[in-house]
Amino acid sequence: MNIVENGFLIIPSVRMIKDLAYALTLDNPYVLLSETHIGNLRSLADMCHKANKKVIVNVELIGGLNLDKIGILFLKQLYKVDVVIGASTSKINMVNNIGLDTIQRITLMDSKSFDTSLKSIADSRCAAIEIRPCIYGLKFVEIIKKAKNVPLLLGGFIDDVDMLHKAKEAGFVGVTTSCKALWDMKI
DSSP states (O other): OOGGGGSSEEEEEEOSGGGHHHHHTSSOSEEEEOSEETTTHHHHHHHHHHTTOEEEEETTSEETOOOSHHHHHHHHHTSOOOEEEESOHHHHHHHHHTTOEEEEEEEOOSHHHHHHHHHHHHHOOOSEEEEESHHHHHHHHHHHHHHOOSOEEEOSSOOSHHHHHHHHHTTOSEEEEOOGGGTTOOO
16 A cells, blocks of 8 residues: 555545545545445445545445455455455455455554554554544554554544644654545645
């Protein structure tokens, strides 16, 4: 996954299909389809590809998808997904094995989840890591960098320009955000 080559990324997290048209007009090379199901995934992926965008999906949030080897193969072959994001290390590794780029999502809620996340990323073959929520990602970025040497994205509650600047200054390669007002920012 060559996300580092693109400068600081602001990846639109499209939660409502009506916002996809706007996301496709922007310069961002990626679109995260946050809420989709197998019935519309192919057509949404086709729309993104026609706009020269790479499609990211959260493997755990695709309605109607069975997360076995066949379901994951369908993501690549039938639904034409480019990148998969997810929290499950075993699923991320399965996706990686079929040749799709992967982003390991870690959500920090307390010290136990932090310790568990450090263990899971050690076993992950992910190409990048998304840390959320943003406040904890900023706090623990250096520890996570030492645990796994891959590009880091920041996510969760990114809703102002100041947070974009903080993310860049902390060494993140980009952010995922559902805040439409930030989608076309240049940082």
